[in-house]
Amino acid sequence: MTPVLHVRGLSAGWGPMRVVHDLDLTVRAGERVGLVGLNGHGKSSLFLAIAGLTTWQRGSIELNGIEVGRNRSQGPGRYTHLVVRKGLALIPQGDEIFNGLTVEEHLDSGAFTPRAWRDRGPRKKKILAIFPPLEKLMRVPVGRLSGGERRMVSIGRGLMSDASLFLVDEPSLGLAPKIGKSVMDALMAVELGSSAMVIAEQNVGLVEGRVDRIIGMHSGKLKGEASVLSPSLPPTPLPSPSLGVSL
Amino acid sequence: MNWQYIAINAVTLACMYGTLAIGLSLTWSSVGLVNMAYGFTFALSGYGAWLAAEYVSENAFVVIGAGVLVGALGGLLVCALAFIPIHDKPNFALRGMIATLAISLVGNQALLWYFGPRAKTLPRLFGTSSVDMFGIRITADKLGASASAIVLLTLVLLWMRSSRRGLEIRAMMMNPHAASIVGIGVRQTGLFVMALTGGLAGLASVLLAQTYYVAPFSGITPMIKGLSIALVGGLGSVTGAVIGAMLLGVNEALTASLLGGQYVLITQFLLIIVILLVRPRGIAGILDKAREA
Numbered sequence: 205m206t207p208v209l210h211v212r213g214l215s216a217g218w219g220p221m222r223v224v225h226d227l228d229l230t231v232r233a234g235e236r237v238g239l240v241g242l243n244g245h246g247k248s249s250l251f252l253a254i255a256g257l258t259t260w261q262r263g264s265i266e267l268n269g270i271e272v273g274r275n276r277s278q279g280p281g282r283y284t285h286l287v288v289r290k291g292l293a294l295i296p297q298g299d300e301i302f303n304g305l306t307v308e309e310h311l312d313s314g315a316f317t318p319r320a321w322r323d324r325g326p327r328k329k330k331i332l333a334i335f336p337p338l339e340k341l342m343r344v345p346v347g348r349l350s351g352g353e354r355r356m357v358s359i360g361r362g363l364m365s366d367a368s369l370f371l372v373d374e375p376s377l378g379l380a381p382k383i384g385k386s387v388m389d390a391l392m393a394v395e396l397g398s399s400a401m402v403i404a405e406q407n408v409g410l411v412e413g414r415v416d417r418i419i420g421m422h423s424g425k426l427k428g429e430a431s432v433l434s435p436s437l438p439p440t441p442l443p444s445p446s447l448g449v450s451l
Numbered sequence: 452m453n454w455q456y457i458a459i460n461a462v463t464l465a466c467m468y469g470t471l472a473i474g475l476s477l478t479w480s481s482v483g484l485v486n487m488a489y490g491f492t493f494a495l496s497g498y499g500a501w502l503a504a505e506y507v508s509e510n511a512f513v514v515i516g517a518g519v520l521v522g523a524l525g526g527l528l529v530c531a532l533a534f535i536p537i538h539d540k541p542n543f544a545l546r547g548m549i550a551t552l553a554i555s556l557v558g559n560q561a562l563l564w565y566f567g568p569r570a571k572t573l574p575r576l577f578g579t580s581s582v583d584m585f586g587i588r589i590t591a592d593k594l595g596a597s598a599s600a601i602v603l604l605t606l607v608l609l610w611m612r613s614s615r616r617g618l619e620i621r622a623m624m625m626n627p628h629a630a631s632i633v634g635i636g637v638r639q640t641g642l643f644v645m646a647l648t649g650g651l652a653g654l655a656s657v658l659l660a661q662t663y664y665v666a667p668f669s670g671i672t673p674m675i676k677g678l679s680i681a682l683v684g685g686l687g688s689v690t691g692a693v694i695g696a697m698l699l700g701v702n703e704a705l706t707a708s709l710l711g712g713q714y715v716l717i718t719q720f721l722l723i724i725v726i727l728l729v730r731p732r733g734i735a736g737i738l739d740k741a742r743e744a
Binding site: 279 | 539540615618619621622625626627628629630631632633634635636637
């Protein structure tokens with residue numbers, strides 16, 4: 205079975221800076237993967253590179269067996285919508301919401317593919333079941349919501365899509381610990397089916413023991429992985445980074 | 452001193468300038484382009500309407516339709532030349548402005564070369580009759596121009612509120628980066644926005660030509676006024692543009708009848724400067740309920 209995400213030799217960065225170094229990663233259907241690492245070690249850049257939003261990148265990115273990566277030296281975001289239409293849902297760091305749109309319009313905007321758009325009523329119900337506080341806020345502009353509510357909207361927007369790969373960037377960032385934990389609970393409750401989810405997180409405790417596997421990221425490289433059961437983290441750097449591939 | 456006359460003029464001018472200002476404002480906030488070629492689109496669609504009236508039919512629907520259609524085509528032309536090739540290159544805001552300015556210069560000269568300097572007049576689309584309303588005599592051309600501008604603008608704004616494409620355009624106005632993340636194609640949406648705003652320019656052109664005329668450079672002054680109204684309203688805000696258009700319409704009508712037509716631009720820019728001194732983000736700065744991220 206083809207993996208949902210198959211990244212080979214991906215390098216990416218911003219201007220003269222190279223942030224992601226020649227990286228390999230495979231995510232299979234139904235997997236929930238935790239990507240842990242310190243601030244500034246390339247977790248977000250890896251996600252943005254998969255979405256084609258870094259200023260340059262090279263290497264191969266296969267989404268459900270379809271090549272969506274390309275060698276690119278400019279035009280960040282030029283091909284992002286095409287990658288998204290192939291089945292990527294990026295839930296970005298810092299939410300990236302549309303201030304003036306209401307919560308409902310937000311959720312609608314997440315349902316991009318024609319099938320998701322026709323099916324958006326039931327999908328919104330599903331999102332409201334995951335995030336009940338949004339029910340009362342459907343007609344409120346998102347710019348007036350609190351940080352936790354915004355995070356729910358942002359995640360809800362990602363979950364509205366038909367995506368086969370959900371990349372969730374720092375879902376607990378900037379939230380009170382209790383709210384961050386409930387957001388994480390909600391992410392764990394999402395039924396993946398044949399799709400997969402990668403959660404980038406600095407707070408190892410939030411993902412530990414709740415995802416199928418944890419991969420460490422350090423200086424733009426993947427540094428081995430720990431299975432769910434392993435209690436000790438951060439993961440020990442393994443001699444060969446290719447062990448992060450887990451074929 | 453005829454207050455009724457001033458009021459009617461103010462409303463008519465507000466409708467025309469509001470249409471232009473909304474067009475410019477939409478372009479700026481969704482695709483990030485200060486469209487200096489808007490005056491060219493305006494003049495081009497005026498000629499389109501004139502050709503339609505000359506060779507096809509003088510029916511109001513045909514003439515307005517031709518104006519809007521040619522305007523939309525003009526918008527697509529501007530998009531193809533000044534947006535698609537350079538929108539993701541560095542410094543797009545400045546490059547785009549220069550590119551559209553170039554299109555405007557070349558286009559206006561081309562119109563001058565092809566149609567000659569003599570102004571053309573469009574047929575009186577709404578007849579020459581006049582109506583009495585609340586004791587005020589309104590000539591049919593002013594009534595028709597205001598009414599059709601209001602109806603078409605309302606339709607456009609409702610479409611923006613309710614349709615999927617409108618949702619995409621509004622999403623792109625608020626956060627282009629996030630828009631691409633949810634799968635909205637910037638270029639595709641840009642084409643739609645430019646065709647839509649071009650169509651608005653065409654509409655304003657045909658309606659303004661009911662009181663003025665069509666000439667190669669007739670678009671420059673309306674564009675400057677539209678741009679300053681868009682600024683006063685707060686770039687990107689449709690409500691702000693409407694309020695700004697009403698303010699400047701009243702100002703123009705008042706100045707024209709109290710001081711004389713030659714002082715209109717002076718008082719207009721004084722008013723704009725005062726508003727921007729008090730409210731640097733324009734009128735929309737007051738209206739904005741949502742806080743910035």
